[in-house]
Amino acid sequence: MEKQTVKKQKVFLSLEQLYLSIFAIILSLLITALIMLVSGGENPINAFQALLAGALGSKTAIATTLGKTVPLLFVGMACAFSNKAGLFNIGCEGQLYIGALTATATALAMQGGLPRFLVILVSFLTGMMSGALVGGFNGLLKAKLNINEVLVAIMLNYIMKFFASYCVHGPMKDPKSKVMQSPSIGQEYMLTKILPKSQLTTALILGLILAALLYVFINKTGAGFALRAVGENGSAAQAAGISMVKTVIITMAASGAIAALTGVTEVFGKTGKFVDGFSPGYGFTGIAVAVLGNNHPVGVILSALLFGILESGAMTMSYVAGVSTSMIKVMQGLVILFVATPELVAFMKRRRAK
Amino acid sequence: MDIFRDIRKQGKTIIFITHKLNETKAVSDSLTVLRAGKSVFQAATKDVTVEMLANEMVGHEVSFHLERKKQDAGETILSIENVKLLENASNTVSLDVHAGGEILGIAGVEGNGQMQLEEMIMGLQKCKEGKISIKGEDITECPTKKRLGLGMSYIPSERHQRAILPGFSILENYLLGNQNDPKYVQHGWINFKTLSETTKKLMEKYDVRAVDEKQSIGSLSGGNQQKMVLSREVEKDSDFILVCQPVRGLDIGAINYIHEILLELRNQGKAILLISAELTDIFQLCDRIAVMYKGEVMALGKNEEFTNESIGLLMAGQRGGVES
Numbered sequence: 001m002e003k004q005t006v007k008k009q010k011v012f013l014s015l016e017q018l019y020l021s022i023f024a025i026i027l028s029l030l031i032t033a034l035i036m037l038v039s040g041g042e043n044p045i046n047a048f049q050a051l052l053a054g055a056l057g058s059k060t061a062i063a064t065t066l067g068k069t070v071p072l073l074f075v076g077m078a079c080a081f082s083n084k085a086g087l088f089n090i091g092c093e094g095q096l097y098i099g100a101l102t103a104t105a106t107a108l109a110m111q112g113g114l115p116r117f118l119v120i121l122v123s124f125l126t127g128m129m130s131g132a133l134v135g136g137f138n139g140l141l142k143a144k145l146n147i148n149e150v151l152v153a154i155m156l157n158y159i160m161k162f163f164a165s166y167c168v169h170g171p172m173k174d175p176k177s178k179v180m181q182s183p184s185i186g187q188e189y190m191l192t193k194i195l196p197k198s199q200l201t202t203a204l205i206l207g208l209i210l211a212a213l214l215y216v217f218i219n220k221t222g223a224g225f226a227l228r229a230v231g232e233n234g235s236a237a238q239a240a241g242i243s244m245v246k247t248v249i250i251t252m253a254a255s256g257a258i259a260a261l262t263g264v265t266e267v268f269g270k271t272g273k274f275v276d277g278f279s280p281g282y283g284f285t286g287i288a289v290a291v292l293g294n295n296h297p298v299g300v301i302l303s304a305l306l307f308g309i310l311e312s313g314a315m316t317m318s319y320v321a322g323v324s325t326s327m328i329k330v331m332q333g334l335v336i337l338f339v340a341t342p343e344l345v346a347f348m349k350r351r352r353a354k
Numbered sequence: 355m356d357i358f359r360d361i362r363k364q365g366k367t368i369i370f371i372t373h374k375l376n377e378t379k380a381v382s383d384s385l386t387v388l389r390a391g392k393s394v395f396q397a398a399t400k401d402v403t404v405e406m407l408a409n410e411m412v413g414h415e416v417s418f419h420l421e422r423k424k425q426d427a428g429e430t431i432l433s434i435e436n437v438k439l440l441e442n443a444s445n446t447v448s449l450d451v452h453a454g455g456e457i458l459g460i461a462g463v464e465g466n467g468q469m470q471l472e473e474m475i476m477g478l479q480k481c482k483e484g485k486i487s488i489k490g491e492d493i494t495e496c497p498t499k500k501r502l503g504l505g506m507s508y509i510p511s512e513r514h515q516r517a518i519l520p521g522f523s524i525l526e527n528y529l530l531g532n533q534n535d536p537k538y539v540q541h542g543w544i545n546f547k548t549l550s551e552t553t554k555k556l557m558e559k560y561d562v563r564a565v566d567e568k569q570s571i572g573s574l575s576g577g578n579q580q581k582m583v584l585s586r587e588v589e590k591d592s593d594f595i596l597v598c599q600p601v602r603g604l605d606i607g608a609i610n611y612i613h614e615i616l617l618e619l620r621n622q623g624k625a626i627l628l629i630s631a632e633l634t635d636i637f638q639l640c641d642r643i644a645v646m647y648k649g650e651v652m653a654l655g656k657n658e659e660f661t662n663e664s665i666g667l668l669m670a671g672q673r674g675g676v677e678s
Contacts, residue, residue, distance in 0.1 A: 222533045222543070223542060225529055235512075235516050236515065236518060237530075239516040240531040241534070243497065
């Protein structure tokens with residue numbers, strides 16, 4: 001009898017989060033439907049059908065959906081990675097901007113007949129490095145001076161975003177364009193498209209490979225174990241000889257590098273140039289993607305896909321069912337709210353217990 | 355206890371559930387022993403001894419008098435020189451623990467500088483004044499990782515905070531502290547096979563009750579958790595072991611088992627520093643005893659030189675309790 005109960009408990013613990021995420025999604029669907037009915041008299045079934053058709057109804061649609069999933073996949077993984085160590089990387093927004101800027105600048109500097117592979121590789125690496133420096137700096141301040149990483153990250157977000165903006169208003173601006181953007185890096189240096197004439201590129205493959213690598217690193221290596229130990233119980237990790245300072249700095253740096261790839265893949269996969277303000281708040285949606293996916297690579301992939309579907313099907317839902325695209329934002333917000341609530345409740349219980 | 359007696363005088367009936375044998379003897383009229391869900395023994399309290407109760411609770415003979423073989427003190431393994439434990443302590447602390455099999459016990463009511471001592475030895479708290487050395491090497495400024503690498507094992511007083519990763523499996527908790535050991539991690543990769551084999555072997559040897567090694571350690575009883583922590587630290591085969599409040603909250607069976615293991619380690623020639631508020635630990639296990647009060651050592655001497663009364667006085671801050 002005891003054996004059975006314990007086994008159930010074990011399995012339930014790993015599935016519990018899955019149930020929670022699914023429940024959050026269903027609940028937010030229902031409430032969104034309710035809002036649609038009450039506010040506009042729209043038929044929610046039509047709306048959701050249109051949403052799905054718009055997102056997955058054709059090869060082009062699927063490609064678009066996946067194209068929108070890609071940035072969320074990278075930024076979701078960045079947040080999930082730091083979350084595993086109990087750290088909160090809210091600096092993804094700034095890191096993706098500086099990553100995109102640095103990679104663009106690198107590619108522009110490497111024009112002149114260099115091999116495609118080399119240009120892409122070096123640009124990606126410099127982009128990741130810039131994200132790592134920003135993230136690592138945040139980590140350093142937290143580890144050595146115990147400064148709250150959220151505050152620093154928010155400030156750095158502004159600094160990075162507006163520095164990049166300054167660059168494409170001035171020194172890096174494309175002289176031939178009226179829009180605030182950099183010159184194009186050149187078609188030949190962009191990532192290969194998986195489906196022609198779509199925004200789906202090999203960035204997706206890169207993202208999936210990265211997810212697999214992160215899974216292996218986190219769960220199968222000694223360093224990954226140290227990271228998780230710090231996230232589970234920092235005091236015990238310390239007593240076991242794990243360096244908190246090293247772990248915090250390296251984890252935040254790595255998270256920053258992954259977040260930077262979000263911006264890099266936008267430039268090298270979609271636009272071919274750095275466009276001022278190109279991010280619709282990926283850095284913050286990434287946090288939601290990570291939490292919904294329970295910080296697990298598979299969860300993050302599925303979660304990013306869900307958000308991608310919502311983004312992608314919004315237009316069609318608007319045309320066909322007459323529901324405003326803002327309803328998508330409502331739904332996203334509700335999902336985040338429902339997924340975060342149990343953790344918030346647990347947190348408050350712990351606070352009260354102290 | 356007096357409250358219980360008062361309530362009894364009023365004619366009320368009390369059912370008192372405890373694993374503290376002395377309390378049972380002190381206040382109950384009749385008792386019953388529960389083991390594995392069955393009532394295995396009933397008697398009037400005056401007819402039983404503590405030894406009988408212990409045997410019934412555990413199911414087999416529990417030895418209260420463990421053997422401490424005579425050992426010759428060897429070289430100094432751990433040296434604490436003029437370390438200031440608490441801000442307002444007027445004196446510093448100097449202690450040595452020797453190789454060749456010695457248990458030095460720090461007796462004292464918790465909160466008298468033991469936590470500071472524990473953390474300073476392991477590098478979890480900065481030692482601002484004084485010097486700490488292991489095997490002659492100054493480790494006062496060294497990070498915890500280096501100290502562990504020099505041959506130190508550590509059983510923390512705060513098990514839940516310092517010794518385990520509550521949400522992780524027993525298997526992964528076994529890796530905690532061993533994550534740099536080439537036995538379990540080769541070229542950065544965790545060798546789950548060796549880890550699993552060792553964990554299972556030790557779970558059996560130390561009788562850690564769980565479904566399997568994948569069960570979360572947080573769901574184990576305190577006694578089983580502590581046995582797991584102990585097995586992990588003992589397996590490292592270090593020359594020096596820091597053991598803090600090892601039996602806090604444990605039942606008589608677990609307490610006795612841990613005592614046996616610690617004495618066995620001592621007999622094998624290890625150097626052990628035991629910090630405990632339990633006098634049974636101190637008198638059963640230690641060769642030498644230091645009594646701590648408000649961050650200072652009130653007295654330091656051989657086990658035989660102290661009595662329950664003298665040590666009690668010293669723990670309460672009254673000097674002159676050592677019989678030379």
